[in-house]
Amino acid sequence: MQINEILSHVDHTLLRPTATTEEIHTLCDDAIKYGTASVCIPPYYVTDARQYVEDRMRICTVIGFPNGYNTAAIKAAEAADAVKNGADEIDMVINRGLVKDRKWDEISNEIRSVKEACGGRILKVIVETCELTPEERIKITQIVDASPADYIKTSTGFSAAGATFEDVEVFAENIKGNTKIKAAGGIHSIADAEKFLALGADRLGTSRIVGIAKEEHQL
Numbered sequence: 001m002q003i004n005e006i007l008s009h010v011d012h013t014l015l016r017p018t019a020t021t022e023e024i025h026t027l028c029d030d031a032i033k034y035g036t037a038s039v040c041i042p043p044y045y046v047t048d049a050r051q052y053v054e055d056r057m058r059i060c061t062v063i064g065f066p067n068g069y070n071t072a073a074i075k076a077a078e079a080a081d082a083v084k085n086g087a088d089e090i091d092m093v094i095n096r097g098l099v100k101d102r103k104w105d106e107i108s109n110e111i112r113s114v115k116e117a118c119g120g121r122i123l124k125v126i127v128e129t130c131e132l133t134p135e136e137r138i139k140i141t142q143i144v145d146a147s148p149a150d151y152i153k154t155s156t157g158f159s160a161a162g163a164t165f166e167d168v169e170v171f172a173e174n175i176k177g178n179t180k181i182k183a184a185g186g187i188h189s190i191a192d193a194e195k196f197l198a199l200g201a202d203r204l205g206t207s208r209i210v211g212i213a214k215e216e217h218q219l
Helices: 003-007 021-034 043-053 072-085 096-100 104-117 134-146 165-174 190-199 209-217
Strands: 010-013 038-041 059-063 089-093 122-126 151-153 180-184 203-206
Touching: 003 190, 003 209, 010 021, 010 180, 010 209, 021 038, 021 043, 021 209, 038 043, 038 089, 043 059, 043 072, 059 072, 059 122, 072 089, 072 104, 089 104, 096 104, 096 134, 104 122, 104 134, 134 151, 134 165, 151 203, 165 180, 165 190, 190 203, 190 209
Parallel strands: 010 038, 010 203, 038 059, 059 089, 089 122, 122 151, 151 180, 180 203
Antiparallel strands: none
16 A cells, blocks of 8 residues: 555544643644645644644544543534534544443444534544453444534544444444444554554554655655
């Protein structure tokens, strides 16, 4: 796979709590230069980033991040605010406690309320796979696939582990509808990125791949 094709699937990410405006602008500059799918940034910076990139790059932000235990109403309000500020894509964290409680209808309702607040924008649902049992991974894949969300996403990158190849395989095996897959967290190499895509991921959430591509491919 050509490096430019890999980069076109990358959500170029900076979610560190101490991120600065200058760093966000640098992230946006690199995303535009290297043709990534989007930049994924904290909600506070969406307004500034939208003005900075204008229509040259898609802006993604995070909702209920990273813990996911906000109420559904708060998550929907966050999503609506992000859209108003210029976000093109929303990555929301589900309430992971509801998974452990097996409250599948509440999870479905939460996803639906956030999707409605997105006003037609792309919604990716973060399920934090490293915390799930094998049975929970399958069930939450089915729940997200039956919801109006556009993507199921492995990880926040702020828990015990990030994406694994097995996570993406489980997603791909249990998706029956049109839900796409985003692998995120701990993608350390171009080879890993290529394998995630080959296994069925459509997006890669990573802060590293653009930098690695610069070094290894002298872009």
